[in-house]
Amino acid sequence: MTQDVEIEISKLLQSSFIGGDSVSMRDLSRIWSLEMQWFPPDSALSLAGRLYQSGWLVGNHDSLEPSPSIQDHLPEMGWRPFLSRFEFLPDAPDKVVENETIHPMENPAHENEKKEPYPLENQLASMASVVSSMSGLEKREVMRRAERKRRALGPVSLEIAILLLAREQNLEMEGLIGYLN
Numbered sequence: 001m002t003q004d005v006e007i008e009i010s011k012l013l014q015s016s017f018i019g020g021d022s023v024s025m026r027d028l029s030r031i032w033s034l035e036m037q038w039f040p041p042d043s044a045l046s047l048a049g050r051l052y053q054s055g056w057l058v059g060n061h062d063s064l065e066p067s068p069s070i071q072d073h074l075p076e077m078g079w080r081p082f083l084s085r086f087e088f089l090p091d092a093p094d095k096v097v098e099n100e101t102i103h104p105m106e107n108p109a110h111e112n113e114k115k116e117p118y119p120l121e122n123q124l125a126s127m128a129s130v131v132s133s134m135s136g137l138e139k140r141e142v143m144r145r146a147e148r149k150r151r152a153l154g155p156v157s158l159e160i161a162i163l164l165l166a167r168e169q170n171l172e173m174e175g176l177i178g179y180l181n
Helices: 001-015 024-036 043-054 117-133 141-154 158-168
Strands: 057-060 065-066 095-097 100-104
Touching: 001 024, 043 057, 057 141, 065 141, 117 158, 141 158
Parallel strands: none
Antiparallel strands: 057 065, 095 100
């Protein structure tokens, strides 16, 4: 049962932190309650606080991100979290390095290391750069509009949202389709 809850939490965080940006606890609860309409606002804020306390979210209240020790479990199409699955929150899995267990918030030596971006983040960044140069929009604006479109459409990947934005801008789609795997 604990492993099922861990997978559900991983899916929740994967769908909430696409693009690798950190968010405040209030913004995260706003995303879950108002934009995604998954939880009531009070329950969303409570869940964010509980995930932070149990180590699933790291950082501070103004800049949260998923713990690096969490395994990636991408949500399948149409996946939706249910609050009842999160009644009991296990502690976040520990990251094992050289037979030592390291808790996400107890290792200050790794704080200054630059994180290696995920391949999906590289793909999204280069896709956004191409759309930016073709459309004349800033890359930040492309990502903002795509993220807004993704939230409005529901369970749509950010890649598809960028492609839809490019289509709205009447851009040549053939070169962009190559970014899809």
